[in-house]
Every structure is written in structure tokens, then in C-alpha cells.
Amino acid sequence: MATITVRDLDEATRSKLRIRAARNGRSMEAEVRDILETAVTAEPTHRFGLGSRIHALFAEIGGADDLVIEPRVIHRDPPFADEEEEFRSQAAS
Secondary structure (H helix, E strand, O other), rough: OOOOOOOOOOHHHHHHHHHHHHHHOOOOHHHHHHHHHHHHHOOOOOOOOHHHHHHHHHHHHHHOOOOOOOOOOOOOOOHHHHHHHHHHHHHOO
């Protein structure tokens, strides 16, 4: 078995832990062991990314399967378009 040491534990926390251990009929060490075991086993066995969790939250109201995204239309020439065209014509010659 491994041993851990907890430093700088607030006195109020230690006192509450002592009371909790007494209430449960355990030593403080046994109480801490139970708290740690419970905390670790309560973690989900698999984790999902943020996108999956957001998808699950909104799955009931429907997805965006019917969403139509119109193609982008550029209404202006990109910056430096003239210079790029001139550069390409010089490079080709």
C-alpha cells in the first residue's frame, strides 16, 4: 500500500474531518481513505470532448442536418490581388 502526506491542511478542515470520522466510527485515516476511494470511483469511466457534450445537450431539440449553408460570394477583390497577378505573370516569363 502507498502512503501519502497532506501538508498545510487547514485546522478547520482537519477538525471537520475528525468529527466526520467519529460520526462514521472510523479513524481519520480510514475516513480520508474512504473519501479518496469514493472520489476516484465516482469519476466517469469515459470522457467526452466539449463538442460531444454540447451535442448531447441540444440533441433533443434537433440537429442542424437540414441547415442550408449558402456558398460564400466574394464581393470585392482580395487585398493585393493586382500585385499577385503581376507577380504570377512575371514568374511565368
